[in-house]
Amino acid sequence: MQLIIHRGTHEIGGSCVEIRDKNTRLLFDLGLPLNDAENIKLNINGLYKNDKSEINGIFITHSHPDHYGLLDSVNPEIPVYTSKITANIIQNVSEIKGEDNYSDLNLNIIEKPVNIGDFTIIPRNVDHSAAGSLAYEIIHNGKKILYTGDLRFHGRTSYLSKNLAKITDVDYLIMEGSTLDRPDQKIKTEDDVFDEMANVFTTNKLCFVSFSSQNLDRFISVYKACLKTKKTLVIDPYTCFVLENFKEISKNIPQWNWNNIRVYFGGGKHTENLADSGKLFTYKSKKISVEEILSYPEKYVVKTAKAICDKILSIYDVSKIEYIYSMWSGYLDNPSYFDILKPQIRHIHTSGHAYIMDLQEFVQKIEPKVIIPIHTEMPQKYSQLYDAEIKILKDGEILNL
Ligand SMILES: [Zn+2]
Known part of the structure; x- marks a missing residue:
């Protein structure tokens, strides 16, 4: 062999x-x-x-x-x-x-x-x-x-x-x-990530969180932290689709049509591809607008995506946003649509x-x-x-x- x-x-x-x-x-x-x-x-x-x-x-x-x-x-x-x-x-x-x-x-x-x-x-x-x-x-x-x-x-x-x-x-x-x-590693578990997020979500400010849609553990941490602090999580249609593909793991995997989840239809390549595939309209019942979010900013946690961030950041005062970055910090070196938020980042992540x-x-x-x-x-x-x-x-x- x-x-x-x-x-x-x-x-x-x-x-x-x-x-x-x-x-x-x-x-x-x-x-x-x-x-x-x-x-x-x-x-x-x-x-x-x-x-x-x-x-x-x-x-x-x-x-x-x-x-x-x-x-x-x-x-x-x-x-x-x-x-x-x-x-x-x-x-x-x-x-x-x-x-x-x-x-x-x-x-x-x-x-x-x-x-x-x-x-x-x-x-x-x-x-x-x-x-x-x-x-x-x-x-x-x-x-x-x-x-x-x-x-x-x-x-x-x-x-x-x-x-x-x-x-x-x-x-x-x-x-x-x-x-x-x-070398200097202090073990942080996914449960610690949940605790830290829930702590930040007790704020009255609008919250933004950046994390990968395919990182299911992280999605569950964010979602549970929203439930604990009575916030509604706003996601994009692509994330709805990813969650559907995790459905078979267990009935406990949160889905787009669950309580405390709303969907922002912002355009962009993924949304267009979902529209072409005929999938997009199925998420319509949970649609939310930026106006609705900004009328009660203290109620919402927004999973960042370019479309929604571009819109909110162009009309809303960034100092009124709590921003959590929940991915590997190395990605921060790349320019991004959330650059304006980088000075106020809270990094909550585990590898x-x-x-x-x-x-x-x-x-x-x-x-x-x-x-x-x-x-x-x-x-x-x-x-x-x-x-x-x-x-x-x-x-x-x-x-x-
Ligand atoms: Zn891997």
């Missing part, structure tokens, strides 16, 4: 792992790099549309583009496996976002172990900032590999990652290390990736023989942190297992 990390040995994003034997070739993740790499496309034989298919299966961990973004170029004969929620995001939501079309993918939902050649691939649910995230346990002739994908231990479904730590007899642990460059202490505890429980770093800029740090043999690979290097 051989392992090749095509990309991700020394970077965060663009992950792709190949595991193969003489007869079978499997890929795990096929992501877009986060940096402006020159060679976005990976050099993998038998993968692409015009090649004769030589890959027996592609297993996607979760719905972040740095893990699935290159799927648009793969030969549609190759089966792609992932969770139901990830499949919803890849097929339905990316289309509304106007991203590359993934409609001809041979997508399969994986809920139970799958056998391909001499491999058994077992999906394992984990906690991450993308709902429906998986790790994969791969068994081949008595050897066991565990590929973590992205994971954390402090979100609303942290028990999933803790269950992953119960897997025993792992020979090779291919483990992410996104946060290893952040989608595990803290170092949690990863150390995870490794202690799993007791892997070998750890192979991935999705990290600091692979050389692994040997200081974890008690196992560390095997740092180069992108494209072949390791015999």
Whole structure:
């Protein structure tokens, strides 16, 4: 059996792992790099549309583009496996976002172990900032590999990652290390985020919150904080659509037609695509105008989107707005429609990736023989942190297992 990390040995994003034997070739993740790499496309034989298919299966961990973004170029004969929620995001939501079309993918939902050649691939649910995230346990002739994908231990479904730590007899642990460059870490959970938000929402001011529509944990934190402080959350039609694609997770996932949620129809590309698909009008019963919001500003929390921010910020005094930024602070370096609010930002956020202490505890429980770093800029740090043999690979290097 051989392992090749095509990309991700020394970077965060663009992950792709190949595991193969003489007869079978499997890929795990096929992501877009986060940096402006020159060679976005990976050099993998038998993968692409015009090649004769030589890959027996592609297993996607979760719905972040740095893990699935290159799927648009793969030969549609190759089966792609992932969770139901990830499949919803890849097929339905990316289309509304106007991203590359993934409609001809041979997508399969994986809920139970799958056998391909001499491999058994077992999906394992984990906690991450993308709902429906998986790790994969791969068994081949008595050897066991565990590929973590992205994971954390402090979100609303942290028990999933803790269950992953119960897997025993792992020979090779291919483990992410996104946060290893952040030494002074105080663990903040998603519940802490909820508490801090609810605190801010006790104000009489109009509140704005910036967060990703696809970060379901964060949506629930904001929504619960609104309920607690009797505020109404104003979202855009795109967020309504994303929530509908999470419906299958449980009946408890808030939906656009729930109490305390209103919808602002502001235009923009996503809204236009929803209009074209015939979806937009279904949200009409919850429509709200800027005039209505500004008549009772103390009642509302607005999820920021360009259309509504442009309108409100052009007529309303910014000093009367409480502004919460609830995403990775690195994005703030980019110019944005909310630039005028940046001087008064409150940053309330927790990472989608595990803290170092949690990863150390995870490794202690799993007791892997070998750890192979991935999705990290600091692979050389692994040997200081974890008690196992560390095997740092180069992108494209072949390791015999
Ligand atoms: Zn991710």
